[in-house]
Amino acid sequence: MRLITTVIIWILLICSTMVFASVSRLSPAEGLSQSYVNTLLLDSQGFLWLSTEAGLNRYDGYQVLNVSGPDGVLEEVVLNRIYQDSQERIWIATQSAGFFSYDVRSDSYKTYFPAPKTEEDYVNFSINQILEKDENHIWLGRFDNVALMQVDTGEIVDEIKLPVTEGRTFVRALLNFGDFLFIATTDGAFVFQHSSKQLQRIKYIDDVTHEYQSNTKRLYLKDTNTLLLGAVKGLYEIDISGLQQKFASSSFEWQYKTLFADINVWDIEPQDDHLLLATDKGLIHFWPETGDKVRDQRLLNSEFTLADSSIMEIVRDSHNGLWLATKSDGAFYLSEQVDRFNNVSSLNTQGSGFSHNTVWRMVELGGYIWAATNDGLTRYDPEKNETQIFLKGYMGEDVYPEFSIYTLHLYEEKLWIETNRGFFVYDPVKDKATQLTGRDEEETKILQDRLYGVYVSEDGFVYFIHAEHGFFKYNITDRTLHKLEGEFEQFDPFLSFSFLKPLPSHPTHPLFFTGGTLYRFDPIFNKLHTIYAVPDAHKDIPIIVQSYMIDKNNILWLSLSNYGLIGLDPQSSERVHTIDLEENNLGTLMYGMQEDDEGMIWMSSHKGIWRLDLIIFIYSNLLLVMGY
Known part of the structure; x- marks a missing residue:
């Protein structure tokens, strides 16, 4: 899990503003x-x-x-x-x-x-x-x-x-x-x-x-x-x-x-x-016992051009970031996280590069990282720093050749992929992609049409939405296709979002989101249980669950498009935290969420990677409640 989390951050850096966000400057332009x-x-x-x-x-x-x-x-x-x-x-x-x-x-x-x-x-x-x-x-x-x-x-x-x-x-x-x-x-x-x-x-x-x-x-x-x-x-x-x-x-x-x-x-x-030396030749990492020395590349690889390479002074802050005083270019800040990030792209890997720079999802399989991109799969070997491309342009057309893969699911050592050309099962050993088949021609036609909102469960079922025919559950073992009716009949499949992985408390109950409401679906009794409903949400409102996770404090965090971050008590479904993105000047959607060992929540977005310090956030809210 640690490996896949690290690589998710690596790949996200390729297409985000975080490429240069690790180095910032104070100069006369900023008021110096x-x-x-x-x-x-x-x-x-x-x-x-x-x-x-x-x-x-x-x-x-x-x-x-x-x-x-x-x-x-x-x-x-x-x-x-x-x-x-x-x-x-x-x-x-x-x-x-x-x-x-x-x-x-x-x-x-x-x-x-x-x-x-x-x-x-x-x-x-x-x-x-x-x-x-x-x-x-x-x-x-x-x-x-x-x-x-x-x-x-x-x-x-x-x-x-x-x-x-x-x-x-x-x-x-x-x-x-x-x-x-x-x-x-x-x-x-x-x-x-x-x-x-x-x-x-x-x-x-x-x-x-x-x-x-x-x-x-x-x-x-x-x-x-x-x-x-x-x-x-x-x-x-x-x-x-x-x-x-x-x-x-x-x-x-x-x-x-x-x-x-x-x-x-x-x-x-x-x-x-x-030791880190501030010198006339820039920053130099120096090991006195061995005499080894390496020039620090962070300023050199940043968006800034230095008129003079001399670094006058180094000051470390409480976050282990470094402030640098320079002779001709003001002061620079080097984020401590820089050394923890490794940028993986076509520019610095061996092999065939990336099938596309936009990476939607990733999973780990067989010691490799498999990345779903906007055109095919990219397999990354972290040991060799080598990539290989698969399914690029698969079933392509002259006008629209890309084989866009939006989600990846791992089941029985195969990759189950939701794409712009349907739902496929990819066998990495045979390098072969196949589509699902049903018990008859009608079921097969549905299964091989455009499916979305797919979730592949650990107990061998595929839950999905078909825009015209509704909501379905497919048994991988016996290939039976069952249409979900009852309470599902009240929803328009075209306006519904997705099935999602279950909460740990109910591992066989997939989640389902539509019209601003998140449900837990009991497949045995064909029953929907409401977990959270966005206040005053219209059934046609464009709000979707981008991601969710449960933190160390047992709080269920939901990332909702056009709404913000919501923290719920997973037992009572009571809302205990709300973070309004616009109010906090983030103004962006939060996609994937991942908690690190220190309890920080890392979130990906179109504007880079954000980190939520839960201790500071909860303490700040407590002071507000107490009137401070």
Whole structure:
């Protein structure tokens, strides 16, 4: 079942807008101040903050807002850095407007350093990096020093002076680990021991042959004994296992190695078993233990064209999606689901391709996925990633050659198919399609005419609708055809929709839908039991059951065309949930429904794939009922 569910999603992606929906962008066209995004921040309330070289922005999931700051001082200024501490303060460092904090809870700003007026002010008040020491103090990476500021007063209470060329160096990254503060600058990297107040330069390369090798800007703790250092030119691994002894003995013999010699590393984000690097060459998946590296293709294969491949920063959200800051193209969002989807199409499979790009139904048989398309069957081998076409153009005509297959049923290792040319039984071993036959010529004529609303039951019966002759039940074993009368006589077969698979509570009772009402049919007593009737539905109303399923909470969900999603108690048939598609701005039909292991309901539509989080939906409804 897991395999068929996965492949259903694969095939649906071929003909839906989800092909590009996994990558989205925020740019000046969406309201961003500028395309150069140097810092991304997801605050405690879920808002995305973006600092650019022409102002500060905040994205709420719907629109990009310009953050003007106190008295508009942040409008169109160059932002150096933004940072959120554990007290939910957002720190904002600018190049020319000063240094501020913003309290998310009170929606208030506090100015710490004013706008520089002289060159001395610029040196003293410019901040390039921010790191929280504790709830009362923050480290500020400046030009040739790292200062410790008391949050309440704004007073600088300590300062780490760096042995660098004054006016030509500035701090680019800070990382605190236990008793040590690691500092990356444009003139190499350093480590400061808090307890001894000692500072030591870190050696990470034998000989500096290019100035960019000294321009370090990313610090990442791979494990308790290993530090990764990213530079404008290179990625380096440093052994920090004996730092306490090194400082105690003043003997520093550094162990290091070069992981990448010529790559510009902006950021490092951990993945399950490897690292994701933000570089000048785009996103790179890197396995440090083996040295393997693979370039991430998601942006390259998206609908967007990048002017510059540089990725400045990576931020992961609560859904495991990735926000990327770029140098020239704004910010991009990569949905975490991208890696879970594999697009199966004629473009990336071996074999004969797909008989048609429109796929109506699928079943699994003999280790293969059989897809009913708008012209024949396509058999997909997931092990070999290979396809083969069957029945394409079968019984075709000059004007209308397609052999369209609308439904697939699996019974006795054969495919029972409802098509535009009648109902057929396809034997995949013999590659042969045959039609049903009755006990006499009249029955055979009905069976080989155009049938619709077909359901093939597990106990060997075929239920179907004939537009002119009515409703029928066919016994596969003895070939007897029985016309369903009694209560069925009140319905016009031409206006009726379909027989459907039974509910688990009544496995031999197929469902039947017509005129806005869903019934359960008892074939023994020839009795119809009403499950749900659409309110005020006219018998001729064009409402049909697209799909149904029972979730883990034992709720029967119905997808009704032109009406929405209905959640019923399957025992009492009482309606407990209603989701109006138009009201929720979906405005589309939901076809197949499938519940995943986490209780999410996935639904296919003409506008791609949708997911319903039942926990959030039910909780939201509860709050509405309670008056919140």
